Amino acid sequence: MNAKGPRIQEVAVEAGVSTATVSRTLSNPDLVSEKTREAVLAAVEKTGYRINRAAQNLRKRQAGAILVLLPNLGNPFFSQILSGIESVFATSDLSVLIADTNGIKQDQLTGYFRDTRADGVILLDGGIPRAVLNELAQTTPDNRIVFACEWKPGTDLPSVRSDNRGGAQQAIAHLVQLGHSKIGHIAGPRNNVLTKERLAGFEAAMRNQGLEIVPRWVVDGGDFSLDAGAQAARQFIEMDERPTAVFCGSDLIAMGFISEMHKRGISVPNDFSVVGFDDIEIADRFIPSLTTIRQNRTQLGVLAATTLLGQLSGRAVAAQDNVQLVDVLLIKRGSTAAI
Amino acid sequence: MNAKGPRIQEVAVEAGVSTATVSRTLSNPDLVSEKTREAVLAAVEKTGYRINRAAQNLRKRQAGAILVLLPNLGNPFFSQILSGIESVFATSDLSVLIADTNGIKQDQLTGYFRDTRADGVILLDGGIPRAVLNELAQTTPDNRIVFACEWKPGTDLPSVRSDNRGGAQQAIAHLVQLGHSKIGHIAGPRNNVLTKERLAGFEAAMRNQGLEIVPRWVVDGGDFSLDAGAQAARQFIEMDERPTAVFCGSDLIAMGFISEMHKRGISVPNDFSVVGFDDIEIADRFIPSLTTIRQNRTQLGVLAATTLLGQLSGRAVAAQDNVQLVDVLLIKRGSTAAI
DNA sequence: TTGTAAGCGTTATCAA
DNA sequence: TTGATAACGCTTACAA
Numbered sequence: 001m002n003a004k005g006p007r008i009q010e011v012a013v014e015a016g017v018s019t020a021t022v023s024r025t026l027s028n029p030d031l032v033s034e035k036t037r038e039a040v041l042a043a044v045e046k047t048g049y050r051i052n053r054a055a056q057n058l059r060k061r062q063a064g065a066i067l068v069l070l071p072n073l074g075n076p077f078f079s080q081i082l083s084g085i086e087s088v089f090a091t092s093d094l095s096v097l098i099a100d101t102n103g104i105k106q107d108q109l110t111g112y113f114r115d116t117r118a119d120g121v122i123l124l125d126g127g128i129p130r131a132v133l134n135e136l137a138q139t140t141p142d143n144r145i146v147f148a149c150e151w152k153p154g155t156d157l158p159s160v161r162s163d164n165r166g167g168a169q170q171a172i173a174h175l176v177q178l179g180h181s182k183i184g185h186i187a188g189p190r191n192n193v194l195t196k197e198r199l200a201g202f203e204a205a206m207r208n209q210g211l212e213i214v215p216r217w218v219v220d221g222g223d224f225s226l227d228a229g230a231q232a233a234r235q236f237i238e239m240d241e242r243p244t245a246v247f248c249g250s251d252l253i254a255m256g257f258i259s260e261m262h263k264r265g266i267s268v269p270n271d272f273s274v275v276g277f278d279d280i281e282i283a284d285r286f287i288p289s290l291t292t293i294r295q296n297r298t299q300l301g302v303l304a305a306t307t308l309l310g311q312l313s314g315r316a317v318a319a320q321d322n323v324q325l326v327d328v329l330l331i332k333r334g335s336t337a338a339i
Numbered sequence: 340m341n342a343k344g345p346r347i348q349e350v351a352v353e354a355g356v357s358t359a360t361v362s363r364t365l366s367n368p369d370l371v372s373e374k375t376r377e378a379v380l381a382a383v384e385k386t387g388y389r390i391n392r393a394a395q396n397l398r399k400r401q402a403g404a405i406l407v408l409l410p411n412l413g414n415p416f417f418s419q420i421l422s423g424i425e426s427v428f429a430t431s432d433l434s435v436l437i438a439d440t441n442g443i444k445q446d447q448l449t450g451y452f453r454d455t456r457a458d459g460v461i462l463l464d465g466g467i468p469r470a471v472l473n474e475l476a477q478t479t480p481d482n483r484i485v486f487a488c489e490w491k492p493g494t495d496l497p498s499v500r501s502d503n504r505g506g507a508q509q510a511i512a513h514l515v516q517l518g519h520s521k522i523g524h525i526a527g528p529r530n531n532v533l534t535k536e537r538l539a540g541f542e543a544a545m546r547n548q549g550l551e552i553v554p555r556w557v558v559d560g561g562d563f564s565l566d567a568g569a570q571a572a573r574q575f576i577e578m579d580e581r582p583t584a585v586f587c588g589s590d591l592i593a594m595g596f597i598s599e600m601h602k603r604g605i606s607v608p609n610d611f612s613v614v615g616f617d618d619i620e621i622a623d624r625f626i627p628s629l630t631t632i633r634q635n636r637t638q639l640g641v642l643a644a645t646t647l648l649g650q651l652s653g654r655a656v657a658a659q660d661n662v663q664l665v666d667v668l669l670i671k672r673g674s675t676a677a678i
Numbered sequence: 679t680t681g682t683a684a685g686c687g688t689t690a691t692c693a694a
Numbered sequence: 695t696t697g698a699t700a701a702c703g704c705t706t707a708c709a710a
Contacts, residue, residue: 004400004455005453007686007687007688008687008688008689009687017696017697018696018697018698019687019688019689019697019698020689020690020696020697020698020699021695021696021697023688023689023690024689024695024696027689031695031696032695032696033695033696036695036696048453050450050453050454050455051454051687051688052397052454052455052686052687052688053402053454053455053456053688054393054396054397054400054401054402054403054455054686054687054688055397055686055687055688055689055702056687056688056689057393057396057397057688057702058391058393058394058396058397058686058687058688058689058702058703058704059687059688059689059690059701059702060688060689060690060702061343061702062393063392063393064393065404065434065436072422073418073419073421073422073425074415074418074419074422074637075415075418076413076414076415076418078418079412079413079414079415079417079418079421080412080413082412082418082437083411083412083413083439086412086437086438086439087439090438090439095404095436095456096436096437096438097404097434097435097436097437098421098425098435098437099425099429099435100422100425100426100429111389115389115390115391115392116343116389116391116392116393117392117434226620226621226623226624230624252621255621255624256624258626259624259625259626259628262626281565282565282591282594282621284565285565285569285594285595285598286598286625286626287597287598287601287625287626289598298413346702346703346704347703347704347705348703356680356681357680357681357682358681358703358704358705359680359681359682359683359705359706360679360680360681362704362705362706363679363680363705363706366705370679370680371679371680372679372680375679375680390703390704391702391703391704393702393703393704394686394702394703394704394705395703395704395705396686396704397686397687397688397702397703397704398685398686398703398704398705398706399686399704399705400686400687679710680709680710681708681709681710682707682708682709682710683706683707683708683709684705684706684707684708685704685705685706685707686702686703686704686705687702688701688702689700689701689702690699690700690701690702691698691699691700691701692697692698692699692700693696693697693698693699694695694696694697694698
C-alpha cells in the first residue's frame with residue numbers, strides 16, 4: 001500500500017494516551033481500563049486507523065499468513081477444500097496464501113517458510129517430495145504443517161482425511177447387494193495415497209464378501225481424470241470376459257468410463273454398474289446419474305484449518321487426533337442396477 | 340515464523356561488507372561490483388540467509404501481496420482463473436492472497452486495503468457493491484484494481500474479459516447454419532454482467548439473422564447452475580410451442596437442461612439442440628457431448644495478473660487497453676444437430 | 679562503489 | 695493501569 005492512513009501515534013494523540021495503550025486496547029483490551037478503552041476506540045473510529053500488518057508482523061516475528069499448497073488449483077476438487085479452509089481463516093486475522101505445487105520448484109517451496117511468508121502450511125498434496133517435507137518440518141519446530149485430503153505415509157504430521165477404505169467397502173457392499181459378484185476396479189494414479197487406500201478397501205471388501213479378485217479387472221487409471229476412465233473402458237471392451245460392475249477411484253474416472261462405453265454402444269447401468277468416488281456436483285445430473293461415495297470436501301478444509309489454527313495458538317494436537325477421519329456416504333443413483 | 344534464521348547482519352559479517360551492500364546485492368545487483376557480489380552471494384549461500392518479508396515490507400511501505408477476491412471459491416470456473424493468476428505471481432515475489440466475497444462483510448473487504456494487507460486486487464466479482472468499490476478505489480490512488488472475467492459497468496477500472504457477445508453470436512450462427520430458426524435462450528443470473536452481455540449478443544444475432552425473438556423462449560435462469568437449467572427445462576416442457584434449439588448462459592445450465600429433458604423422455608440433440616457457454620472439462624464427456632463456447636479461463640487470469648503487475652511497477656494502463664477482450668471459440672459437439 | 683545511520687509502525691519490557 | 699523506550703530486520707538517503 002502506498003496511501004498511508006493514520007498511524008498508532010496519531011490515535012494515541014487523539015485519545016490522549018500513549019501508543020502502548022492504544023496497542024494494548026486493540027490486542028489486549030482487558031489490560032486497559034474501561035474509560036481509556038472507550039477513549040481509544042473512539043479515537044480509532046475518528047481517525048479511521050487501521051493497523052499496519054507489516055509492522056505488526058515484524059515486531060511479533062510472525063508472517064501473519066498461512067499457506068495452502070495445492071497440487072492443482074484448477075481442479076475443482078481441491079478448490080472446494082480450499083473454500084472450507086478460507087472460511088475458517090476469514091474470521092481470524094491471518095491471511096490465506098495459496099501456491100500451486102504443480103509448477104513450483106523445491107527450493108521455492110521451502111522458501112515460503114524460510115522467507116517468513118507463512119506461519120503454517122496446509123498441504124493438499126501427498127506427493128510432495130520427502131526432502132522438501134523434511135526441510136519444511138525443520139524450519140517449523142512446532143509442526144505447523146497439516147495435511148488435508150491427501151497425506152504422506154511414514155510421517156507423523158497431523159492429517160485430515162476421508163474414510164477412503166470405508167468408502168470403497170460401502171461401494172462394494174452396495175454392488176453385492178444388487179447381485180454383482182464379478183466386480184472390477186479402476187484405480188487412480190498408481191503412487192497416490194488415496195489410490196492405495198481405496199484399492200486396499202476394495203480388496204478387503206471383496207475378500208470379506210468371499211468374492212474373487214480378478215487381476216485383469218483391476219486396472220490402473222494413471223490419474224483421476226475423465227481420460228483415465230475412457231482409457232480403462234477401452235481395456236475392458238477388449239476383454240473376453242468382463243465384470244458386471246466397476247468401482248472407480250473418482251467420479252471423473254467413472255464418467256469417462258461411462259461416456260466411452262456409451263460411445264461403443266454399451267449401456268450403464270444395463271450392461272455395467274458403475275460406482276464413482278467424490279460426489280462432484282455434476283454427478284447428480286450426469287446421464288445416467290452417478291452412484292458414488294460422497295466426500296465432504298468443505299469439512300476436510302474446515303477441519304484442517306481448525307487444526308492448524310489450534311497449533312498456531314499453541315495447542316498441541318492430541319495423539320489420538322493426529323489422524324482425523326471424515327465419514328463418507330454412499331449415494332445411490334442411476335449408474336448402478338440389479339444384475 | 341518462529342524459527343529465525345540468520346539476518347542480513349550475519350551475512351554482512353560473513354562477506355566482510357556492510358548490511359547495505361548485502362541489501363543492494365540482493366535487490367539491485369547492478370549497483371555492486373562483481374567481486375563483492377560474489378562474496379555476498381557466497382555468504383548468503385553459506386549462512387542460508389532468507390530475507391524477512393515483514394521487515395522488507397515495513398521498510399518499503401508495501402504489503403508484498405496481492406489479493407484475489409472471488410465470489411465463490413468452490414466454483415471451478417473461478418478457481419481456474421485463479422490458477423492463471425497464481426502462475427504469474429509465482430515468479431514474482433508477491434504473495435497471492437485469496438478471499439471469498441461470499442461470506443465477507445463490506446468493512447472487512449475494504450479492510451484488506453486499509454490494513455495494508457495487499458498492494459493490489461484482482462476482482463472476479465462484478466457484483467461487488469459500488470460503495471465498497473469506491474472505498475477501494477479511494478484507498479488505492481493508482482488504480483491498483485483489475486477486473487477479471489466479470490466487471491462493473493460504469494467504472495473505468497481495467498478489466499480482462501471474454502468476448503461474451505461474440506460468443507453468443509457464434510452460438511446462434513451455428514444453430515442457424517444447422518437450420519434452426521426457433522431459438523430460445525436460457526440466461527444466467529438476472530443482474531450479472533455476463534448474463535447481460537450474452538443476452539445482448541443473442542438478441543443482436545437473432546436480429547441480424549432476421550429471426551424472431553420469442554419472449555417466452557428467453558427464460559431467466561436465476562443463476563449459472565445445473566438446477567437453473569433443469570428448472571428452465573421444466574418451463575419449456577409446459578409450453579405449447581417450443582423452440583428447436585436453446586443457447587444457454589453456461590455449460591452447467593445446458594447440462595442441467597439436457598439432464599432434465601432426458602428424464603422427461605425428450606432427447607438432445609434429436610428433439611432439441613443445445614449450446615452451452617464456458618467449455619468446462621466435463622463438456623466433452625457429457626452424454627451427449629456438449630457444443631459450447633470455449634472461454635480461455637487461464638488466459639483471463641494470466642492477463643489480469645500481468646496487467647496488475649504492470650500497474651504495480653508503475654506502468655499505467657494505456658487507455659485503449661483498459662478493456663482487454665479475450666477471444667472465445669465455438670466447439671461443435673454432439674448436443675447440436677441439423678433440424 | 680561502499681558504509682553509516684536513520685527510520686518504517688508496531689509491541690513488549692520495564693518502571694512508575 | 696499506564697507510559698517511555700528499545701527492539702523487530704530491512705532499505706535508502708547521504709556521505710565518504
